[in-house]
Amino acid sequence: MNVFKFSFKTFKRTRKESISYSLVLLFSILVSFLFIDIGNNYDLIGNDRAVGGGIWEEFSVPLSLTLPFIVVIICWLMMIYASMYYFNKKTNEISMILISGGSVMEVVKYMLYQICFNLIYIIPIAFLLGTVLLKYIYILMYNYLNIPQSMIHIDFSSYIMTLYSLIPIIACVVVALIGFCLYKHTIQELICRSNQNIVRERKHKIRFHIFFIILYFFGLLMIVIQEHSVGAYIVPCIVGVISMIGIIRKIIPSLTSKLNTKVSTFVIAFANYSNSIQESILPILLLLTLVSVLVPIFISQNKISNEYATCFLSYIMIIILLCMSIIFEFLNNIINRKEEFKSLNRIGYISLLIKKMILQEMVLFYTTILILPFVYILAIGLKFILNGDITFLEFLFLNLVHIFSLFFSFLITHYFYKKIILNYIGGNNNGN
Numbered sequence: 017m018n019v020f021k022f023s024f025k026t027f028k029r030t031r032k033e034s035i036s037y038s039l040v041l042l043f044s045i046l047v048s049f050l051f052i053d054i055g056n057n058y059d060l061i062g063n064d065r066a067v068g069g070g071i072w073e074e075f076s077v078p079l080s081l082t083l084p085f086i087v088v089i090i091c092w093l094m095m096i097y098a099s100m101y102y103f104n105k106k107t108n109e110i111s112m113i114l115i116s117g118g119s120v121m122e123v124v125k126y127m128l129y130q131i132c133f134n135l136i137y138i139i140p141i142a143f144l145l146g147t148v149l150l151k152y153i154y155i156l157m158y159n160y161l162n163i164p165q166s167m168i169h170i171d172f173s174s175y176i177m178t179l180y181s182l183i184p185i186i187a188c189v190v191v192a193l194i195g196f197c198l199y200k201h202t203i204q205e206l207i208c209r210s211n212q213n214i215v216r217e218r219k220h221k222i223r224f225h226i227f228f229i230i231l232y233f234f235g236l237l238m239i240v241i242q243e244h245s246v247g248a249y250i251v252p253c254i255v256g257v258i259s260m261i262g263i264i265r266k267i268i269p270s271l272t273s274k275l276n277t278k279v280s281t282f283v284i285a286f287a288n289y290s291n292s293i294q295e296s297i298l299p300i301l302l303l304l305t306l307v308s309v310l311v312p313i314f315i316s317q318n319k320i321s322n323e324y325a326t327c328f329l330s331y332i333m334i335i336i337l338l339c340m341s342i343i344f345e346f347l348n349n350i351i352n353r354k355e356e357f358k359s360l361n362r363i364g365y366i367s368l369l370i371k372k373m374i375l376q377e378m379v380l381f382y383t384t385i386l387i388l389p390f391v392y393i394l395a396i397g398l399k400f401i402l403n404g405d406i407t408f409l410e411f412l413f414l415n416l417v418h419i420f421s422l423f424f425s426f427l428i429t430h431y432f433y434k435k436i437i438l439n440y441i442g443g444n445n446n447g448n
Contacts, residue, residue, distance in 0.1 A: 019113070019118070019122050022112075022126070023129035024129070026130070027129075027133045027134075034102065037098055037099075037102040038134050040094065040098040040340070040344070041095060041098065041135065042138045044095045044337075045138060045142040045178065046142040047087065047088075047091050047337065048087075048088050048181060049143065049146040050146055050153070051084040051088050052084070052088060052181075053146075053174035055088075056171045056174055059158070059163055083310075083326060084326065086330070087330050087333050087334055090341065092181070093302075094344065095185055095189070097345050097348065099189040101345075101348040101351075102130075104348055104351050106130075110126065124190055127189070127190055139182075143175060143178075154168045155168065160325055161325060225262075225266055228259050229259075229263070231255065231262065232256060232260070234255065234259075235252050235253070235255040235259060236256070236391065236395055238251075238255060239252045239253075239392065239396055244400075252392075253392055253396075256389075260301075260388045261301060264301075265294070268384075271290070272286060272290045275287075282376055284360070285372075285373040285374075286376075286377075286380065288353070289380040289381050291349075292377065293381060295346075296345045296346050299338055299342045302338055303335075303338040303339070303342065303385065306338070310327075310330075331414075331417070332417055335421045336421055340425070342429075346381075346429050346433075347429065350432075350433055350436055351436065353437075354440045357370060361441040367438055370437065371434060374430065374437065378429060382423075382425070386419065390415070397415075
């Protein structure tokens with residue numbers, strides 16, 4: 017089989033279906049380019065550090081270079097998640113290559129060709145849009161910081177560094193997708209995996225679960241008793257994040273087994289919610305960690321400083337990018353769950369009940385992501401407000417960025433979740 021010709025024909029035939037993937041690649045490369053150039057801009061980078069206070073006075077975090085780097089890393093992560101979702105829908109084409117006698121290397125070639133066909137026209141558009149956007153962003157930032165606009169420039173090395181950054185991303189995508197796209201879940205494997213989860217949950221000790229709850233409130237107590245100082249709440253937030261990991265990884269799955277005594281739409285939705293939050297653990301933990309740690313760093317900065325402007329832009333982009341990563345990781349896992357919903361449909365769960373289960377799962381999923389770090393952010397924000405370091409409106413704006421990003425993420429995920437499942441089980445013709 018001529019893999020190049022087959023890949024090109026597939027790309028032309030499915031170009032409408034790949035629009036969403038192309039847009040994600042475009043957005044990711046665009047944002048990467050913007051923040052790589054911001055990281056190279058010496059007018060915006062200083063010797064800034066968020067220094068701890070009280071018992072953490074020796075703790076410090078570099079900001080101006082660290083935050084743009086975090087944004088770029090999250091862009092790479094989002095491209096990997098989007099690529100996995102994109103290729104997970106192309107298992108038919110991959111199967112055709114293998115059935116025709118193709119090897120794993122030919123599957124790799126097919127993946128590379130598909131990525132390259134998208135990048136050929138996406139990269140120039142991203143650079144063109146990025147160049148225009150950077151000029152406007154710099155005008156706003158330079159005016160805010162009272163820096164002469166005559167000093168605005170775009171470093172040519174930013175274009176080269178962005179192109180170089182794509183090489184390891186493509187390599188990671190190919191390595192991840194070789195196993196991901198060729199691996200198939202059989203019914204027996206699903207049953208075995210389910211049984212293994214039940215056995216593991218039975219081994220969990222109640223006192224181990226209580227430890228994470230106590231740790232969560234201990235982190236809050238550290239915030240309350242901590243002497244207020246710039247960046248003093250970073251370590252208490254890290255303690256909180258560790259407790260959140262335990263809540264997600266240990267406590268939520270244990271609740272599923274306790275609810276299994278009676279089957280209902282909520283019990284099924286809760287079980288799916290538990291699986292979804294485990295399968296999407298990486299972007300969720302990144303969101304919890306960065307929100308919990310970045311917000312206190314951000315509100316501790318001098319409002320008229322390079323660090324504040326860079327931190328503000330980075331914070332908004334990090335929230336948006338991580339929400340998009342969660343969407344793609346979630347939808348990617350949904351594809352592997354279609355058969356489970358089809359089985360529910362066959363035993364009498366009409367599409368109306370399935371819609372209800374999907375909505376319940378989504379509400380549980382996004383409420384967990386919102387509430388866990390929000391309690392910490394609220395406690396820290398109140399201390400900054402009481403000490404006059406930030407106004408209530410500024411604090412409210414920071415939280416609205418987080419809340420609205422998650423809300424729109426909820427709407428997008430819920431829409432595509434319903435569409436994927438109902439189209440697969442024929443929900444439009446089955447008990448609406």
